[in-house]
Amino acid sequence: MTKRKEYLLTTAIFLFCCIGSYFCWVYSAPNQFPVLSKALAVEAVQPVEAATSDHPATSDHPVTSDHPATPDQPATSDQPVDSDHSTAPIVPNPPKPPTPSGGAEAYTDNPVPVPILMYHKVNPYSASSLYRLWPEDFERQMQYLKDNGYHTVSINDVLDQFEKRKKLPDKPVVITLDDGYRDNYLYAFPILKKYGFTATFYIVTDYVAESGSEGTFMTWDEIKELDEAGMTIGCHTLNHCWLTRASWEEAWRQVGDSKTILEDFLGKKVDTFAYPYGAHNKWVSEVVYDWGFRSAVTVNPRPVSTANAEHPLQLNRMGIYSDLSYDGFVYKINTDNYNY
Numbered sequence: 576m577t578k579r580k581e582y583l584l585t586t587a588i589f590l591f592c593c594i595g596s597y598f599c600w601v602y603s604a605p606n607q608f609p610v611l612s613k614a615l616a617v618e619a620v621q622p623v624e625a626a627t628s629d630h631p632a633t634s635d636h637p638v639t640s641d642h643p644a645t646p647d648q649p650a651t652s653d654q655p656v657d658s659d660h661s662t663a664p665i666v667p668n669p670p671k672p673p674t675p676s677g678g679a680e681a682y683t684d685n686p687v688p689v690p691i692l693m694y695h696k697v698n699p700y701s702a703s704s705l706y707r708l709w710p711e712d713f714e715r716q717m718q719y720l721k722d723n724g725y726h727t728v729s730i731n732d733v734l735d736q737f738e739k740r741k742k743l744p745d746k747p748v749v750i751t752l753d754d755g756y757r758d759n760y761l762y763a764f765p766i767l768k769k770y771g772f773t774a775t776f777y778i779v780t781d782y783v784a785e786s787g788s789e790g791t792f793m794t795w796d797e798i799k800e801l802d803e804a805g806m807t808i809g810c811h812t813l814n815h816c817w818l819t820r821a822s823w824e825e826a827w828r829q830v831g832d833s834k835t836i837l838e839d840f841l842g843k844k845v846d847t848f849a850y851p852y853g854a855h856n857k858w859v860s861e862v863v864y865d866w867g868f869r870s871a872v873t874v875n876p877r878p879v880s881t882a883n884a885e886h887p888l889q890l891n892r893m894g895i896y897s898d899l900s901y902d903g904f905v906y907k908i909n910t911d912n913y914n915y
């Protein structure tokens with residue numbers, strides 16, 4: 576190595592040592608250099624900065640600006656993290672409906688399933704069919720309900736249980752009769768009154784007979800008598816239209832006009848609807864909804880339970896037909912025999 580090269584190498588080593596010493600000194604005494612100290616401090620709290628109001632915290636790491644939580648300084652129970660911050664995680668379950676005052680025993684947190692029964696004719700004379708029950712068979716079923724502690728309720732009562740948690744009487748059951756047959760007035764109505772039961776009668780308004788008529792269908796006077804006796808009058812279209820096969824305009828007319836006719840006649844709101852043939856779909860239910868009905872019943876043969884009570888315009892309903900034995904009836908209305 577020449578002298579010149581030896582001189583340059585020595586100089587380079589000296590300069591390297593001087594520069595290294597300088598930085599070691601600076602980093603070991605940051606307080607003497609505020610600018611650099613601040614830069615280091617920012618780097619240290621960077622995870623917290625990412626969770627300030629300018630950079631909202633995620634639900635996994637909620638942090639408030641008042642109590643920034645770092646991995647080194649986790650929030651304690653004394654210093655709740657973000658308990659009222661707008662970015663706090665949403666409670667996964669909605670709050671329960673408020674319990675109104677006036678008798679806590681009248682409300683429940685555990686809604687019970689309810690069978691809604693569907694009848695048609697109750698008649699000793701008309702031609703035999705699945706839809707015609709002998710009056711004595713109908714009475715035997717009502718007798719069973721009475722003897723075994725069942726209580727009739729309305730569909731609004733059922734919805735009040737699911738939507739407002741209003742407690743129902745023990746072993747609730749809903750009785751419905753479709754189409755407005757006059758035998759309902761002549762035979763079913765006296766039996767219902769005998770056992771202190773109520774029922775809902777779904778009326779096809781074009782079929783209603785004039786006063787004094789003794790035909791197949793009830794008269795307006797007879798419908799009025801049912802209403803005044805505490806029975807519920809429901810809507811079943813103008814002429815038993817198959818709504819899912821109708822145009823939207825026709826369905827709108829069938830649902831709305833029949834409701835208006837019944838309400839004008841009774842002088843009260845009619846808020847329950849039965850789909851003829853049980854035929855319904857999304858847009859038909861929307862028509863029923865738009866006309867202001869609170870409930871609508873189908874022919875899906877299961878009790879109404881928490882599983883489907885969220886769809887009050889598509890409520891389950893169990894047909895009681897003439898081929899159903901007495902034991903079959905007893906089995907069918909027992910809500911313990913269904914999975915929910």
Ligand SMILES: [Zn+2]
Nearest residue numbers: 753754851852
């Ligand atoms: Zn019908």
